[in-house]
Amino acid sequence: xxxxxxxxxxxxxxxxPSQPRLALRASxxxxxxxxxxxxxxxAVPVLAxxxxxxxxxxxxxxxxxxxxxRAGALTLVHGDPLYNASSLANEPYxxxxxxxxxxxxxxxxxxxxxxxxxxxxxALTAISVLALALVVRIAIGSLPRPAxxxxxxxxxxxxxxxxxxLVFLALEPVWRTIFLGQINLxxxxxxxxxxxxxxxxxxxxxxxxxxIAAAVKLTPLVFIGHLLVTGKWKDALRALGTFVxxxxxxxxxxxxxxxxxWTKTLRDTGRxxxxxxxGNQSLNGLMNRITDLAPxxxxxxxxxxxxIAIPALWLMLRLHKRGQNLAALLVTAFWVxxxxxxxxxxxxxxxxxxxxxxxxxxxQTTFASAWKRWLGAVAVIAVFVSCALxxxxxGRNIELHWQVWQAMVGNMYxxxxxxxxxxxxxxxxxxxxxxxxxxxxxxSTPL
Numbered sequence: 001x002x003x004x005x006x007x008x009x010x011x012x013x014x015x016x017p018s019q020p021r022l023a024l025r026a027s028x029x030x031x032x033x034x035x036x037x038x039x040x041x042x043a044v045p046v047l048a049x050x051x052x053x054x055x056x057x058x059x060x061x062x063x064x065x066x067x068x069x070r071a072g073a074l075t076l077v078h079g080d081p082l083y084n085a086s087s088l089a090n091e092p093y094x095x096x097x098x099x100x101x102x103x104x105x106x107x108x109x110x111x112x113x114x115x116x117x118x119x120x121x122x123a124l125t126a127i128s129v130l131a132l133a134l135v136v137r138i139a140i141g142s143l144p145r146p147a148x149x150x151x152x153x154x155x156x157x158x159x160x161x162x163x164x165x166l167v168f169l170a171l172e173p174v175w176r177t178i179f180l181g182q183i184n185l186x187x188x189x190x191x192x193x194x195x196x197x198x199x200x201x202x203x204x205x206x207x208x209x210x211x212i213a214a215a216v217k218l219t220p221l222v223f224i225g226h227l228l229v230t231g232k233w234k235d236a237l238r239a240l241g242t243f244v245x246x247x248x249x250x251x252x253x254x255x256x257x258x259x260x261x262w263t264k265t266l267r268d269t270g271r272x273x274x275x276x277x278x279g280n281q282s283l284n285g286l287m288n289r290i291t292d293l294a295p296x297x298x299x300x301x302x303x304x305x306x307x308i309a310i311p312a313l314w315l316m317l318r319l320h321k322r323g324q325n326l327a328a329l330l331v332t333a334f335w336v337x338x339x340x341x342x343x344x345x346x347x348x349x350x351x352x353x354x355x356x357x358x359x360x361x362x363x364q365t366t367f368a369s370a371w372k373r374w375l376g377a378v379a380v381i382a383v384f385v386s387c388a389l390x391x392x393x394x395g396r397n398i399e400l401h402w403q404v405w406q407a408m409v410g411n412m413y414x415x416x417x418x419x420x421x422x423x424x425x426x427x428x429x430x431x432x433x434x435x436x437x438x439x440x441x442x443x444s445t446p447l
Contacts, residue, residue: 040162041133044169045126048178052122063121066112066181067095070120073109075099082106082257083265092117098271103250103258104215121181128178131189132352133165138192139356140164142326168352171384176346184349187213188333191223192353195329199227199235207235211242218266219347222336226329229313230320272342278394281413282343289399290407298341305339315421330354334417348413351384376423383412 055062071090075082080089082103087096099106112120140157168174177184190209199206207227213220221243227236251258269275275298276288283301291297312335319328333350337343358377365373388409392402402410 034158037158037162040166041130044129044166048125048129049119049122052119052125055118055121056116060118061092061094062118063124063179063181064095064097066121066124067092067117068097068099069101069105069109069124069181069183070112070117071095072099072101072106073111073113076103076106076254077110077113081260082254083260086271100265100271101217102215102247103254103261104246105217107250107253108212108216124181124183124186125178128183128185129165129169131185132168132174133161134189135185135192135352136164136168136356137161138196139326139353140360142196143357143360164352164356168355171349171351171355172387172389173346173348173351173384177349180346182346183216184347187217187220188349188352191220191333192329194235194239195223195227196325199232200325205238206232207237207239208242210235211239212246214239214243215246219336219340222332223329226316226332229317230328269341275342276397276399278389278392278399278410279344280342281337281345281348281389281411282340283338283414284341285343286411286414289402289411292400301341302339305335308338309335311421315424326353326357330357338414338417343413345389345413348384351380355381355384376420380416380420383416386412388412 052062054060068088068091071088072082074090075088078090082088082099086098088099091097112124115123137157140160169178174185176182190213194207194209194213198209207224210220210223210227214224224236224239224243227233227239247258247262265271273280275285276293277285278289283304284298287297287301287304288294291300312331316328316331316335319325319331330350330353334354337348337350340347355377358373358380361373362370362377389412392406392410394410399410408415
């Protein structure tokens with residue numbers, strides 16, 4: 001009997017393991033001999049620093065969150081408590097917010113305290129844009145090599161990185177991260193660089209960046225589990241060790257604040273903001289919105305998160321075994337965005353590598369030959385470009401009274417991973433049935 005393997009639909013190439021192709025030194029060396037590319041790459045970061053300096057001279061209000069980061073660092077340097085009040089003494093009047101991050105974050109933000117507030121925003125923005133470019137480059141390098149006859153714009157990683165980086169500035173999670181002076185792009189770059197490049201090479205530094213990222217914001221802790229279940233247990237232990245070592249360091253430096261954070265502040269979600277606000281694109285936010293702040297809403301969200309963890313783990317491991325490491329990492333990233341108590345819209349910067357992955361499937365197709373792929377890519381891009389979350393009426397509990405269509409639009413980020421998962425499952429079932437049908441036809445053919 002002849003064994004026949006059915007071809008993937010829409011002309012998809014068979015899955016094959018893809019090793020990271022990002023050689024940072026080689027990439028920088030190639031970039032250095034292209035003055036135009038260097039100019040384009042550094043234009044936005046340089047502009048951000050210039051805007052920061054001008055903002056400092058003209059007293060502009062730049063970066064609410066970066067102002068809190070800087071104030072946390074100054075508070076640490078001055079020896080004042082981080083968590084005893086609803087705001088910090090060093091915050092400007094237009095950014096009076098509580099410091100909600102682990103004490104390690106205040107230590108790592110100390111460089112921001114050495115420059116004026118607006119310049120700190122400019123520097124953070126410049127680093128964020130470069131981090132965005134790094135994420136795009138690693139995402140491209142994690143994909144299978146393009147065919148020899150592939151369009152040049154995709155076959156050239158440098159050119160694609162520049163184009164994607166500039167275009168992705170239009171995504172709401174990206175520009176909002178930059179506008180607020182957030183660090184989401186930087187943390188995402190640290191995780192992607194660590195998991196897809198450093199750990200993949202078997203480096204003894206594997207896991208360190210994940211541990212540092214988790215010490216700044218706790219949600220990257222889930223990537224330690226990702227490393228563990230994908231067989232990178234040494235990297236997972238290094239990540240966990242790095243995280244614990246940083247907490248021990250802060251316990252030695254500021255014992256009162258460290259104990260205060262882990263025993264009281266961490267549980268006080270009210271310091272973060274109203275969890276039912278439209279900007280909270282997590283299951284917790286969704287359940288509290290649709291149940292009118294029912295007391296059991298958050299527990300229900302946790303239960304749903306635990307249930308979807310099972311298929312998410314199955315899908316992640318399946319993609320990892322097929323060599324689709326970027327896709328596997330994205331499953332973990334979107335799962336934690338859904339189950340986190342608070343996932344503000346600017347936390348969804350993981351849309352960047354997802355869109356790269358979707359667009360990578362398009363160059364050798366047309367809408368007529370692969371309209372499903374085109375439709376999926378365009379739909380995901382539309383979700384994160386539309387800014388519908390900002391247009392809908394929100395704030396002051398208005399979300400609790402949304403109409404059905406408003407609730408559908410106002411929870412788009414949450415709905416998107418579920419829709420993609422359903423599409424993947426349906427395609428997988430179709431492939432399985434097609435394979436069985438082909439095998440049955442071969443078995444029934446007379447010899």
